[in-house]
Amino acid sequence: MPELKKVLNYPTILLITINSIMGTGIFFLPAVGARHAGPASLISWAIMALISVYIAMCFGELTSMFPKAGGVYEFCKHAYGRFASFIIGWATLMAGNITIAMLVVGAIQYLLPFHAPLVKIPLSLFFILVFNYIAYKGMKTSAVMLVAFAFITLATIFGLMAPGIFQSQAGNFMPFFVFPMSAIFVAVFFIAETFFGWETATFLAEETKDGEKVMPRALIISTIIIGIIALGFVATSLGSINWQVFGKASAPLVDLGRLYYGNIGETIFTLMVYLAIIGSVAGWIVSAPRLILAMARDRLFLSQLAKIHPTYNTPHHAIVFQAILSSIIVFAGAGSYETLLLLLVPVVLLMYAAVVFSVVILRIRKPEIKRYYRVPFGKIGPIIIVLVNLALIAYWVIDTPGASRLLNLGISFILLGIPLYFLLEMYYSPRAVRKTNNSVAYLALFFEDFIMPKHVRRRAVDLLGDVKGKTILEFGCSVGTLTMHLAEKVGKQGKIYATDISEKDITIAERRLLRKGHKHVKVMHDPNHMYRIHPKIPKLHAVVSVGNLGYVRHMGEVLKGLNKRLAKGAKICFVDYDKFFDFIPNIEWLSDDKKIKKIFRDHGFNVEVFRKQGFAWKYIFIYGVKFRNV
CATH class of the missing domain: 1.20.1740.10 (Amino acid/polyamine transporter I)
Incomplete structure (x- = not known):
């Protein structure tokens, strides 16, 4: 360097x-x-x-x-x-x-x-x-x-x-x-x-x-x-x-x-x-x-x-x-x-x-x-x-x-x-993210269609292929915006594990899911969410995440944890944000498609990257499959 x-x-x-x-x-x-x-x-x-x-x-x-x-x-x-x-x-x-x-x-x-x-x-x-x-x-x-x-x-x-x-x-x-x-x-x-x-x-x-x-x-x-x-x-x-x-x-x-x-x-x-x-x-x-x-x-x-x-x-x-x-x-x-x-x-x-x-x-x-x-x-x-x-x-x-x-x-x-x-x-501190997310949880719920529009949710789930009856991890569920959509797609024969760093977000997501009768979704609070995959997460068929990569402190550990739980050929999809107001970037490696692909490839995942303009930011879609064990 x-x-x-x-x-x-x-x-x-x-x-x-x-x-x-x-x-x-x-x-x-x-x-x-x-x-x-x-x-x-x-x-x-x-x-x-x-x-x-x-x-x-x-x-x-x-x-x-x-x-x-x-x-x-x-x-x-x-x-x-x-x-x-x-x-x-x-x-x-x-x-x-x-x-x-x-x-x-x-x-x-x-x-x-x-x-x-x-x-x-x-x-x-x-x-x-x-x-x-x-x-x-x-x-x-x-x-x-x-x-x-x-x-x-x-x-x-x-x-x-x-x-x-x-x-x-x-x-x-x-x-x-x-x-x-x-x-x-x-x-x-x-x-x-x-x-x-x-x-x-x-x-x-x-x-x-x-x-x-x-x-x-x-x-x-x-x-x-x-x-x-x-x-x-x-x-x-x-x-x-x-x-x-x-x-x-x-x-x-x-x-x-x-x-x-x-x-x-x-x-x-x-x-x-x-x-x-x-x-x-x-x-x-x-x-x-x-x-x-x-x-x-x-x-x-x-x-x-x-x-x-x-x-x-x-x-x-x-x-x-x-x-x-x-x-x-x-x-x-x-x-x-x-x-x-x-x-x-x-x-x-x-x-x-x-x-x-x-x-x-x-x-x-x-x-x-x-x-x-x-x-x-x-x-x-x-x-x-x-x-x-x-x-x-x-x-x-x-x-x-x-x-x-x-x-x-x-x-x-x-x-x-x-x-x-x-x-x-x-922007950078997991502890601050946790406090902030707890403070603005209800605002996130109120603006969920603005922060994560329905077309983004649909696209993220579609990139996982057919998920009906499968076991899925949602890494960073926030107030359950994507979780609700994912629960419908997986069906009651499937299982969803949804983790998040914010206790308040977890409480709101859990309440919403129970109201809809989605008992096949297990919501889990993880104070170390930015450093790992929760140790109680079992073997998985697929993984999806929206808006979390910018806060992860040990991306290698997170990807190792996913690799350990996924079979070869299993699909992943990460969505994140970049170029807020066309000026403010996310963390450095998310601004470079080659770096993104290298980080994922080094940990056993072959991914593609595309970017799509949103209202005040660009969406980054990172999707692909596990091709080897690490």
Whole structure:
């Protein structure tokens, strides 16, 4: 089976991490910080740099324990369990796509400061498609692209820092405190996004050589480098331009380029800043599919998205999904950079709080796991960081008009993941299927002619041939929709065994059959229905099943159980659903006729497959005979 390849070394992952973390913040947020705290925003940058280095250390310990593609999702899975890790993974995915929209808006704001959506949106989509294509073609190609963008970003910053050292004037820092002291902490909230991005780098841990040792070093060193660069850049910027002028600038680096290099500098740095910001988009586009891949592996996303390309060794289905999602978000988010920033920051601060706190949880619950790096003060420091993050959000809400509305909007994006989680659990988890089927049993009865129309029932039974007087197993009888029809066909000389995972469905089916006088039908509840054939099922003449294959966890065991009970030449018919609303697939193997035939053939059944369009899905008919014992 194809898998991700370890192709990234320390220098490469260090540069990719710098590119991922630095992002757009360094190009916009020095001006935003100055607007909120004046020259004292330098203190805000120093505070945020120190906090960030410690957060990077926490990420370092976690990555040394779990150098997997899921990154933050993987850490939280071990610390908090399935539900919480899904919500954190979902929040990260939402934050990442908001980041893509924000980066694109920010880049275009530099390149095309005028309002021209008919030009801006197609240009943005072009870059997104190009980057996704490169990501599709392999990690080595992607790494070259990301390293190139890292050099562009660093060249842009140093190109503006160097002349700033000589043109800074002490008078621009006077007075230093022009706002209340609380403004320094509010400014920390606004500039925090400059240091966001550790999670993006952790998604690449599985493709990094000696990831458990290399990733912690790359995360910590890159954060220290960014902290030093950010402090130097903000100091030279505020020293060169009065903080009030700088704070009002919509494209502050372009203003610096014009100040230092004249009109030609303005043009050059406009292009360089655009490329640097677009490079950050590339970073997320390359890494985010690894998060989707990890969640899909654990059946917390469509399992088809866990596929690895056999030639390029990339999560190609996840990349295509990410390309579509990114394009939609760009359309929806082609608005204000600062609005997107304010939507993003509280979501990410909450996510980081959960991730950092997992260090404490894992120190207590799983001390035996080898840690190639241990963060200092690992049981106290993370708690302080969590409190700081929550305090920053609280300061922002109290100090900024309209902040609570944006916070509620950000939280609502996270909460959208809750119904999605339960839908996915219902889709893949036998326990969830059982609970759900029990809850909606009467709805299934009411809509039975819609879910399983009479023509589908007739076709399924007809494919078994003449069943009169025979012993039949209905594997998954639900509320007895097909059972009633089958009971008539078999007649009182025959025998039907009908099994199901749902107690409520069984009760309804049993009641209906008794009312019709079908005493030759034995209905049996099986809590392990998705793993086996009930042990009390005797020898059979034929088997029929509708709508159960997608939930079966051990198809091989089920088919072995059937093979054991059927004679050679005995007929089987399975009907299932695929392409719900022409988009949502069933489990992976049911989407491929060749795989279906192979699975059945490996267990002694020769089958044919045909598909028929239904109202909101396609029916899959799998029918054939047993040709050998296994």
